[in-house]
Amino acid sequence: MRLEKLHQFLKIVGRMKVIKRAGWVSHAGIDRPESVADHSFRCAVLAMCIGDLMNINTEKLIRMLLLHDVQEAITGDYDLFAKKEMGINEVESRERVAIKDVLSLLPDELKARYLSLWEEFKDGITTEAILANDLDKIEAVMQALEYEEAGYDPRKLKAFWLEARRRIKTPIIQDLLKLLLRNEPEAWV
Numbered sequence: 001m002r003l004e005k006l007h008q009f010l011k012i013v014g015r016m017k018v019i020k021r022a023g024w025v026s027h028a029g030i031d032r033p034e035s036v037a038d039h040s041f042r043c044a045v046l047a048m049c050i051g052d053l054m055n056i057n058t059e060k061l062i063r064m065l066l067l068h069d070v071q072e073a074i075t076g077d078y079d080l081f082a083k084k085e086m087g088i089n090e091v092e093s094r095e096r097v098a099i100k101d102v103l104s105l106l107p108d109e110l111k112a113r114y115l116s117l118w119e120e121f122k123d124g125i126t127t128e129a130i131l132a133n134d135l136d137k138i139e140a141v142m143q144a145l146e147y148e149e150a151g152y153d154p155r156k157l158k159a160f161w162l163e164a165r166r167r168i169k170t171p172i173i174q175d176l177l178k179l180l181l182r183n184e185p186e187a188w189v
Contacts, residue, residue, distance in 0.1 A: 009105040015073040016040065021143075022079035028156040030147055036072045039139060040065065046135045050172060057128055064121045064132045067114055071098035092122075134173040137164040141180055158184075 016037040024033035043065040051058030069077075075098045083091050099118050103111045120129045144160040161181060168174050 005105045009102065012073045012102050012105070013070060016069065019072055019077055022077040022082065023160070024143075024147070026079045026081055027159060028144075028147065028152060030152060034143055036069050036077055039143070040069055042142070043068070043132075043135050043139045046139060047132065050131065050135065054131070054172060056131070060117070061128050061132055061135075063114075064117045064128060065135060067118045068121045068132065068136060070102055070118070071095045074098035074101060095122075131170050131173070134168045134170045137168055138173050138176055138180075140164060141177060145180060 017035050019036045020033045021036060021039055024030035044062050047061040047065045048058060051061040075094050078086070078091055086094075099115065103114050106114065120126055121132050124130055124133050141161045141164045144157040148154045148157050161177070161184070164177060165181075168177055
């Protein structure tokens with residue numbers, strides 16, 4: 001592999017450190033929100049811990065979560081409003097083009113392997129993909145609660161944990177969600 005291409009790949013992925021998570025800005029008015037890289041990092045740590053507790057393929061789970069938002073280094077982070085305005089088909093098309101562009105800098109073997117993991121996450125069918133998607137959601141809940149503790153309007157943050165409550169499928173992550181929301185009076189109404 002040519003190191004120049006690896007360097008280009010890493011520079012692109014490095015953009016995730018400065019791309020802010022759009023939903024926090026547009027929906028909750030967070031003035032200094034977490035970056036996409038911040039989110040991906042905690043998702044990967046969650047994957048390590050929960051994957052080991054569940055005795056599943058933790059390495060695959062971590063890899064999946066490290067890759068799940070890499071396309072945002074090119075597309076940026078779309079919030080729910082942007083996704084609705086553009087339409088889900090357009091968003092998915094842009095994401096697919098972007099992930100292929102980013103991964104095109106890698107050797108064919110890595111490109112195919114990483115694209116397969118990314119697609120598996122997006123499809124959300126396998127045990128690891130279902131759990132990875134749930135970890136993606138629970139990390140957002142953790143972040144929302146941290147913003148609430150920092151003084152941001154809980155009414156604007158509620159949508160993030162309500163969405164997670166509707167979509168989380170795995171029992172262990174449902175239990176973690178209940179633990180996180182035990183002090184939220186409207187959490188299970």
